[in-house]
Amino acid sequence: MRKCKAEKLNDIFALIAQDMTLYLPVDTEGGAAFTKWNENVKYSESLNTVRSPKDFFFPQTENLMAFKTEGKNIEIIDTRSETEDFAVFGVRACDTKSFDVLDRVFLSDPVDSYYANRREHGVIISVACTRPSETCFCTAFDIDATSPQGDISVWKTETDVYFEANTEKGAALMEKLSALTEDCDNTAVESAKESTKAILSRLPLKDLKLSAFGGGKTMELFENEAWDELSQSCLGCGTCTFVCPTCQCYDIKDFNTGNSVVRFRCWDSCMYSDFTKMAHGNNRLTQKERFRQRFMHKLVYYPENNDGLFSCVGCGRCLAKCPISMNIVKVIKKIGGKTNE
Amino acid sequence: MNNFETLIPTLGVITDVRIDTPDIKTFRVVTPDGKKAFDHRPGQCAMLSIPGVGEAMFSITSSPTNEEYMEFSIKKCGCVTDWLHQAEVGQQITIRGPYGRPFPVDDVFAGHNMLFIAGGVGLAPLRSVINYCRHYRDRYGDIDIVYGSRSKDDLLDYQEIIEEWSKDAGVNVHLTIDNAQEGWDGHVGFVPHYVKELNFDTNKIAVLCGPPIMIKFTLDGLVELGFDKKNVYTTLELRMKCGVGKCGRCNVGAKYVCKDGPVFRCDEIDELPSEY
Amino acid sequence: MQKITREQLIDKASKLLSNGTVSCVLGWKLGDFDYDVTPAVFNTVEELNEGFVFNDFCGANFSKYLVAKTGKVDGKILVFLKPCDTYSFNQLLTEHRFDREKVYAVGIPCEGMADIAKVKAICGEGVLAIGTDGEKMTVATLYSDEPALIDAKDVLAERCENCKSKKHVAYDELLGEEGDVIESNRFDEVAKLEAMSADERFAFWQNELSRCIRCNACRDACPACTCEKCVFDNPTSGVENKSPANSFEEKLFHIIRAYHVAGRCTDCGECSRVCPQNIPLHLLNRKFIKDMNEFYGEYQAGAEVGMRAPLVDYTTEDLEPGEVFDRRDTDA
Numbered sequence: 028m029r030k031c032k033a034e035k036l037n038d039i040f041a042l043i044a045q046d047m048t049l050y051l052p053v054d055t056e057g058g059a060a061f062t063k064w065n066e067n068v069k070y071s072e073s074l075n076t077v078r079s080p081k082d083f084f085f086p087q088t089e090n091l092m093a094f095k096t097e098g099k100n101i102e103i104i105d106t107r108s109e110t111e112d113f114a115v116f117g118v119r120a121c122d123t124k125s126f127d128v129l130d131r132v133f134l135s136d137p138v139d140s141y142y143a144n145r146r147e148h149g150v151i152i153s154v155a156c157t158r159p160s161e162t163c164f165c166t167a168f169d170i171d172a173t174s175p176q177g178d179i180s181v182w183k184t185e186t187d188v189y190f191e192a193n194t195e196k197g198a199a200l201m202e203k204l205s206a207l208t209e210d211c212d213n214t215a216v217e218s219a220k221e222s223t224k225a226i227l228s229r230l231p232l233k234d235l236k237l238s239a240f241g242g243g244k245t246m247e248l249f250e251n252e253a254w255d256e257l258s259q260s261c262l263g264c265g266t267c268t269f270v271c272p273t274c275q276c277y278d279i280k281d282f283n284t285g286n287s288v289v290r291f292r293c294w295d296s297c298m299y300s301d302f303t304k305m306a307h308g309n310n311r312l313t314q315k316e317r318f319r320q321r322f323m324h325k326l327v328y329y330p331e332n333n334d335g336l337f338s339c340v341g342c343g344r345c346l347a348k349c350p351i352s353m354n355i356v357k358v359i360k361k362i363g364g365k366t367n368e
Numbered sequence: 369m370n371n372f373e374t375l376i377p378t379l380g381v382i383t384d385v386r387i388d389t390p391d392i393k394t395f396r397v398v399t400p401d402g403k404k405a406f407d408h409r410p411g412q413c414a415m416l417s418i419p420g421v422g423e424a425m426f427s428i429t430s431s432p433t434n435e436e437y438m439e440f441s442i443k444k445c446g447c448v449t450d451w452l453h454q455a456e457v458g459q460q461i462t463i464r465g466p467y468g469r470p471f472p473v474d475d476v477f478a479g480h481n482m483l484f485i486a487g488g489v490g491l492a493p494l495r496s497v498i499n500y501c502r503h504y505r506d507r508y509g510d511i512d513i514v515y516g517s518r519s520k521d522d523l524l525d526y527q528e529i530i531e532e533w534s535k536d537a538g539v540n541v542h543l544t545i546d547n548a549q550e551g552w553d554g555h556v557g558f559v560p561h562y563v564k565e566l567n568f569d570t571n572k573i574a575v576l577c578g579p580p581i582m583i584k585f586t587l588d589g590l591v592e593l594g595f596d597k598k599n600v601y602t603t604l605e606l607r608m609k610c611g612v613g614k615c616g617r618c619n620v621g622a623k624y625v626c627k628d629g630p631v632f633r634c635d636e637i638d639e640l641p642s643e644y
Numbered sequence: 645m646q647k648i649t650r651e652q653l654i655d656k657a658s659k660l661l662s663n664g665t666v667s668c669v670l671g672w673k674l675g676d677f678d679y680d681v682t683p684a685v686f687n688t689v690e691e692l693n694e695g696f697v698f699n700d701f702c703g704a705n706f707s708k709y710l711v712a713k714t715g716k717v718d719g720k721i722l723v724f725l726k727p728c729d730t731y732s733f734n735q736l737l738t739e740h741r742f743d744r745e746k747v748y749a750v751g752i753p754c755e756g757m758a759d760i761a762k763v764k765a766i767c768g769e770g771v772l773a774i775g776t777d778g779e780k781m782t783v784a785t786l787y788s789d790e791p792a793l794i795d796a797k798d799v800l801a802e803r804c805e806n807c808k809s810k811k812h813v814a815y816d817e818l819l820g821e822e823g824d825v826i827e828s829n830r831f832d833e834v835a836k837l838e839a840m841s842a843d844e845r846f847a848f849w850q851n852e853l854s855r856c857i858r859c860n861a862c863r864d865a866c867p868a869c870t871c872e873k874c875v876f877d878n879p880t881s882g883v884e885n886k887s888p889a890n891s892f893e894e895k896l897f898h899i900i901r902a903y904h905v906a907g908r909c910t911d912c913g914e915c916s917r918v919c920p921q922n923i924p925l926h927l928l929n930r931k932f933i934k935d936m937n938e939f940y941g942e943y944q945a946g947a948e949v950g951m952r953a954p955l956v957d958y959t960t961e962d963l964e965p966g967e968v969f970d971r972r973d974t975d976a
Contacts, residue, residue, distance in 0.1 A: 055855070056852070056855075057855040057921040057922045057923065058921070060855075073769075074769050077920060078857065087857065091375055091376070092376050094419035094420070096419055099456070099458050099459045099460055101379060101419060101460040103376065103377065103378070103379060103462060105376055107373070133614065137372070137374045137612055138372075139373075139375075139614060140371070140372070140373040141373070158768075158769060158770065158786075158787065159769075159786075160769035160770050160786075161677060161769070161772055161785075226770075226786055229786060230786070231676065231677070231772060245621045245622060245640070246639070246641065249641040250641075256684075259684065259685060260682055260683040260684060260709070262861065262864035264859050264861040264863075264864040264865070264918075265857075265858070265860055266859040266861045266918075266920050269858075269859045270857075270859075270920055275614075276615060276616030276617060277609070277610075277614075277615050277616070278609055278615070279375070279423065279609045280422075281420050281421070281422060283420045288419035288420040290419070290423075292375075294857075295615070295616075295617070297616065297617070299860075299877070301879055302607075302617055303606060303607045303617055304879065305446070305605075305606070305607045306445045306446025306447070306449070310606055310643055310644055320619075323621075324616070324619070328619060328621060329622075331622040346676075346680070348920040350704075350861045350864070350917075350918035351682050351704065352675055352680050352681055356676060357676070360676075447879075447880070
């Protein structure tokens with residue numbers, strides 16, 4: 028474990044930024060947002076960003092390829108290029124876990140080269156939580172907010188910043204930071220963890236139980252009558268989907284620029300009415316069906332296909348941002364029934 | 369960077385357009401150097417696109433045993449299909465695939481009597497497996513084909529059915545149309561009824577493809593005849609974008625039609641929520 | 645902060661349910677936190693007693709829900725309307741979006757709703773409980789032993805700081821005292837934008853709208869956005885709801901929407917309330933309202949049922965297009 032003085036953190040940022048683009052949370056009018064570092068931006072101590080860091084690997088919109096057409100002929104242009112190295116500082120434990128969820132989709136065969144390319148070139152520097160919010164429920168997914176994973180784990184105390192590399196990528200970056208950091212033991216970090224754990228144990232959602240969910244529960248939960256009530260006020264907007272760190276459904280569309288056609292991919296939402304609409308029909312006609320899909324996917328379908336891993340990390344963004352205050356916690360409590368009483 | 373990317377298609381050229389029915393055309397596709405774009409198995413699909421118009425998934429109609437080209441029988445019903453229907457020979461398109469779980473032609477089907485039941489454009493995915501079974505005729509027992517459409521004009525691959533399939537030894541073709549019409553002396557009636565009338569022996573593997581309502585009633589009929597759903601296969605069709613189980617829209621329960629299907633055994637479908 | 649209590653509303657709703665006036669109640673349901681309120685339909689007195697809530701976080705405007713809900717129930721729906729909600733209610737009636745006969749509207753007074761983001765800005769994260777005591781609010785958090793005592797007016801939602809009316813313009817029955825239309829300062833922010841140079845103004849909106857994630861929450865919550873099929877949901881329109889293909893498109897979405905609701909927007913402020921990115925979308929609409937007031941005389945959408953909005957009503961006194969154009973010049 029290495030450490031530096033808290034006031035040296037900006038020097039650390041400057042040193043990282045020498046070799047790669049560094050992003051970190053910065054407070055904006057719209058809440059905290061990952062922003063490109065420069066000497067004038069100030070690291071936000073806020074618990075979480077409004078948008079999750081999934082943008083770094085799965086951006087809201089990205090060009091996949093281009094085409095030129097002339098008469099009956101088409102030219103396919105592979106517009107991919109090697110991503111430049113970048114680092115993201117300040118990723119919380121929940122968001123760090125979300126990369127695991129996304130990896131299982133995008134890195135499973137056949138590998139999504141766009142995602143893989145960014146993943147290879149990105150260094151995740153995660154920061155342990157010290158002030159969790161009432162909307163946090165990462166504990167339900169066995170995520171330890173005090174020991175975030177990622178390439179490098181960082182703990183901040185009032186006086187010092189502690190670093191520990193978890194991967195080769197992380198170790199290489201720590202090597203570069205060696206002039207600004209010094210070896211230390213983990214006493215201060217352990218004590219910081221303990222005090223955060225004391226807070227975690229008092230979180231209002233700490234007892235959320237997921238035992239009613241998981242792979243193999245499809246038929247049992249699909250026809251649950253609670254879906255009607257849960258979805259009755261859903262506006263069908265995409266807020267929950269787009270602020271969610273693990274939602275990864277996408278659309279592929281063509282855009283005619285005038286001299287070529289760009290095929291791009293963009294986030295899509297199963298909450299949208301046309302998500303499954305085909306030329307000759309739609310298998311989810313009501314908002315109830317769309318609403319159910321989103322939560323069944325996170326709590327049943329995804330775990331069924333991924334060794335029991337839930338596709339939710341308890342970050343609490345949907346709790347904070349849903350226009351009608353409906354969210355996965357309410358679904359878990361209502362459908363999960365007695366296990367949460 | 370990983371060089372292969374499944375979302376990036378290759379070029380295809382339309383080398384023949386056959387008008388099958390008033391709203392179905394069959395397109396022959398090869399690469400610009402005249403080869404097959406890729407090998408596939410019966411039942412698998414490919415993504416065809418026209419840049420600027422869109423991309424859509426189609427079942428590959430031709431049999432893998434055809435070494436020269438691939439064929440797609442496509443019904444006019446949306447942006448991409450409308451565009452394809454006005455395309456001429458020589459038009460380039462893009463193609464990627466093959467996608468999906470094929471029919472288990474070499475293991476499960478081998479050695480069995482086969483019963484193929486199709487309605488309308490539902491013959492498109494079955495033509496691939498029917499021609500595969502005909503090609504390796506000695507690997508399969510008797511083959512029955514029940515095919516129905518609205519009218520005689522709406523029967524897909526009619527020439528091939530009459531001139532080739534029905535002349536094969538051990539292949540029985542049973543055609544039907546919804547309403548009687550002049551020049552038709554064959555059976556008249558809906559496919560599900562006809563299947564029951566034909567009163568098939570259950571010593572067969574059945575493969576169904578057609579509109580959802582036809583599949584539903586035909587399946588009920590087969591079960592009444594004593595068929596085990598384990599011996600009945602069908603295909604599902606939902607909206608797709610990626611073709612490889614990532615874009616998230618073609619799932620039924622935990623199964624993705626693009627990669628876990630489109631071929632499903634009917635008892636497997638019973639294990640899925642009725643959202644297809 | 646609210647003068648009317650949860651108990652009064654439950655009492656009213658229970659009576660109307662029991663005597664058969666209404667068959668269900670559209671109300672607010674309490675979730676896991678005091679600020680966590682979801683619109684819900686209550687069918688029985690038991691359901692009301694169990695989950696109905698009325699507090700400083702009941703901002704959701706129910707008017708739009710009537711479009712979908714009135715078609716689904718037998719009998720009448722009881723809806724509680726705050727003064728600003730009644731304008732949307734009237735506007736929807738003007739547009740024949742729901743059957744008035746299917747609704748029993750109870751007007752309720754509103755002292756202004758709170759914005760949880762403002763509460764958290766003062767008290768920090770980890771809000772466990774919020775209580776009200778007259779003009780004060782008590783906020784208990786994970787990080788303080790004693791609840792903080794804050795002024796309720798310091799955490800008022802923006803739209804309530806600029807409340808335009810405490811008067812109900814539609815109801816079958818009124819609870820509490822009727823208020824008045826208020827001389828608000830709601831156009832001050834618009835005036836600030838107007839005072840900017842065109843470049844500054846462009847930069848302002850560029851910055852604000854760059855945060856848009858095209859979640860469509862503004863549109864989906866907007867009581868003026870009730871098209872059965874929105875152009876942004878039409879796959880053949882080329883602009884359907886997904887993410888924008890370029891930075892121009894996200895502006896296109898908001899500007900088209902602002903134009904489409906011009907003259908029909910009652911300035912209820914739901915768009916800005918629901919925006920997950922805190923984009924002050926209401927300012928676009930408010931600019932239209934201010935312009936219409938100046939060009940065509942004072943007009944408040946939804947003030948009465950059946951009014952013709954200035955943009956769809958021709959009079960010989962109407963401003964000539966050339967005058968608007970000239971004004972644009974001096975603006976820049």
